[in-house]
Amino acid sequence: MKKENIQSYFESLQDSICSGLESLDGKAQFREDVWTRSEGGGGKTRVIEYGAVFEKGGVNTSAVWGKLPDSMAQKMDVPPSEFFATGISLVLHPLNPMVPTVHMNLRYFELGIGSETETIWFGGGTDLTPYYLFEEDVRHFHTTLKSVCDRHNPDYYRQFKKWCDEYFFIKHRNETRGVGGIFFDYLKGNPDNLFLFVKDIGNTFLAAYVPIVRRRRDEPFGEREKKWQLIRRGRYVEYNLVYDRGTLFGLETNGRAESILMSLPPSVAWEYNYHPEPGSREEVLLNALHPRDWV
Amino acid sequence: MKKENIQSYFESLQDSICSGLESLDGKAQFREDVWTRSEGGGGKTRVIEYGAVFEKGGVNTSAVWGKLPDSMAQKMDVPPSEFFATGISLVLHPLNPMVPTVHMNLRYFELGIGSETETIWFGGGTDLTPYYLFEEDVRHFHTTLKSVCDRHNPDYYRQFKKWCDEYFFIKHRNETRGVGGIFFDYLKGNPDNLFLFVKDIGNTFLAAYVPIVRRRRDEPFGEREKKWQLIRRGRYVEYNLVYDRGTLFGLETNGRAESILMSLPPSVAWEYNYHPEPGSREEVLLNALHPRDWV
Numbered sequence: 157m158k159k160e161n162i163q164s165y166f167e168s169l170q171d172s173i174c175s176g177l178e179s180l181d182g183k184a185q186f187r188e189d190v191w192t193r194s195e196g197g198g199g200k201t202r203v204i205e206y207g208a209v210f211e212k213g214g215v216n217t218s219a220v221w222g223k224l225p226d227s228m229a230q231k232m233d234v235p236p237s238e239f240f241a242t243g244i245s246l247v248l249h250p251l252n253p254m255v256p257t258v259h260m261n262l263r264y265f266e267l268g269i270g271s272e273t274e275t276i277w278f279g280g281g282t283d284l285t286p287y288y289l290f291e292e293d294v295r296h297f298h299t300t301l302k303s304v305c306d307r308h309n310p311d312y313y314r315q316f317k318k319w320c321d322e323y324f325f326i327k328h329r330n331e332t333r334g335v336g337g338i339f340f341d342y343l344k345g346n347p348d349n350l351f352l353f354v355k356d357i358g359n360t361f362l363a364a365y366v367p368i369v370r371r372r373r374d375e376p377f378g379e380r381e382k383k384w385q386l387i388r389r390g391r392y393v394e395y396n397l398v399y400d401r402g403t404l405f406g407l408e409t410n411g412r413a414e415s416i417l418m419s420l421p422p423s424v425a426w427e428y429n430y431h432p433e434p435g436s437r438e439e440v441l442l443n444a445l446h447p448r449d450w451v
Numbered sequence: 452m453k454k455e456n457i458q459s460y461f462e463s464l465q466d467s468i469c470s471g472l473e474s475l476d477g478k479a480q481f482r483e484d485v486w487t488r489s490e491g492g493g494g495k496t497r498v499i500e501y502g503a504v505f506e507k508g509g510v511n512t513s514a515v516w517g518k519l520p521d522s523m524a525q526k527m528d529v530p531p532s533e534f535f536a537t538g539i540s541l542v543l544h545p546l547n548p549m550v551p552t553v554h555m556n557l558r559y560f561e562l563g564i565g566s567e568t569e570t571i572w573f574g575g576g577t578d579l580t581p582y583y584l585f586e587e588d589v590r591h592f593h594t595t596l597k598s599v600c601d602r603h604n605p606d607y608y609r610q611f612k613k614w615c616d617e618y619f620f621i622k623h624r625n626e627t628r629g630v631g632g633i634f635f636d637y638l639k640g641n642p643d644n645l646f647l648f649v650k651d652i653g654n655t656f657l658a659a660y661v662p663i664v665r666r667r668r669d670e671p672f673g674e675r676e677k678k679w680q681l682i683r684r685g686r687y688v689e690y691n692l693v694y695d696r697g698t699l700f701g702l703e704t705n706g707r708a709e710s711i712l713m714s715l716p717p718s719v720a721w722e723y724n725y726h727p728e729p730g731s732r733e734e735v736l737l738n739a740l741h742p743r744d745w746v
Contacts, residue, residue: 203723328702397692407623414724426715428498
């Protein structure tokens with residue numbers, strides 16, 4: 157397994173996912189910005205906006221290398237060294253509040269290259285953030301991910317589902333960001349096997365998400381549902397800007413702000429102390445924002 | 452000077468500012484939530500929404516005391532001790548993009564009470580965040596603040612204006628949050644004199660801001676200007692959630708999230724890689740988001 161193969165896999169996955177999402181949307185298309193990093197590497201940012209299904213979304217790949225920034229070495233508690241990192245990251249914000257927002261990230265990291273402490277690992281995951289709860293959608297998402305995990309390791313789903321619930325937790329709201337999925341980091345072992353696992357997640361993404369979009373894209377909604385979506389999107393912003401390690405790391409290390417912040421929703425609202433009515437569909441969603449078994 | 456006097460000054464200032472803002476708005480009124488802190492103290496959160504002038508705004512006071520939380524002692528690099536803190540904090544988000552957003556915060560802190568290392572200090576400031584640049588408005592705001600500062604110390608304005616520019620800086624955007632004002636922290640010295648200075652700022656707030664609102668509240672605007680306002684409000688969110696020490700400290704120490712986050716704008720937009728047209732009024736504003744002398 158060569159790192160170039162991983163990078164080119166992520167790039168071909170970007171192509172196939174963007175192509176699948178464009179045909180699903182039927183109206184808007186992705187536009188691409190290619191950027192380079194002066195210290196080594198670069199990326200492709202692809203953004204879709206004002207679509208029939210997707211109000212805003214981004215599918216990014218990058219491959220960066222060079223001397224590990226001091227700030228990062230300090231945070232990771234490792235000596236200065238050379239690194240290589242490549243990954244794909246996507247967030248989709250649908251127009252219709254009945255369609256959930258989704259996030260996926262897959263990444264590969266090499267550290268201490270050429271030294272005795274050389275280590276490589278994979279990280280990533282995918283998680284769903286609905287505005288209204290359709291249990292069959294959540295079950296479909298989790299069941300699809302469990303099938304992928306089970307093909308590689310019988311413990312993966314249980315471990316990575318739990319990690320996802322813990323990672324995407326908005327402490328100051330005492331609620332999870334959404335209904336979870338899987339999350340893992342520093343996954344070390346046989347690199348070929350791990351790469352097969354990561355590819356399996358990437359190749360299954362559309363199968364996990366697209367059927368949900370098809371089921372919900374034409375559900376009726378009104379002002380009330382749109383307002384609730386905007387308020388919930390505020391929680392997404394709070395999570396990403398206050399807690400998300402990838403976002404904060406990117407901003408701290410002078411990453412390309414527009415590529416990092418493409419994950420932020422297109423329109424958002426904050427109303428003071430908003431609480432849904434007891435027994436409402438909005439409250440049903442809130443009650444689902446605590447770890448639960450979905451399979 | 453007793454700490455009770457400072458707390459009751461902040462509370463009477465909250466009354467007079469809310470009253471002044473309500474008569475300015477003419478439509479909406481503040482509603483109040485009183486909260487208590489189990490470890491000692493509490494506060495009054497007052498929020499105005501859907502007004503004729505103010506789309507959303509909050510004016511909060513609090514007085515809290517007890518054992519300094521370990522996380523805070525660590526951050527401040529001080530030994531565990533008893534603390535007392537009281538303050539007023541306000542943020543106003545106007546409906547009309549020609550009216551600037553404003554923020555003010557005044558606070559008093561006692562640490563190591565009863566020990567040899569007992570220290571007390573004041574902090575605070577006020578700053579303006581316009582969506583369109585009216586130089587006479589910015590000059591009025593800064594000139595008013597300079598007059599206050601000059602009454603107490605000939606160096607204050609120069610020092611605190613600079614501090615404000617440095618503090619309200621959005622690093623990942625390479626721009627200031629707005630056109631500044633004054634900011635200071637850990638201000639120690641003769642407590643009676645410092646209290647007079649802080650009171651002078653508080654008592655001058657309406658005179659610094661209200662004339663600007665009166666001049667701009669009836670300026671015409673359309674969809675283009677509203678969209679620009681929503682995008683710029685996104686920067687306000689980015690600043691407050693990524694950098695603002697008060698916000699992050701509040702969230703980390705399990706403060707009341709709704710009181711802390713009342714500073715977030717009512718409606719916000721993030722469009723990928725949005726840049727105003729060269730020579731536009733929007734670009735004029737962007738060009739003003741770097742430290743400049745306004746007096």
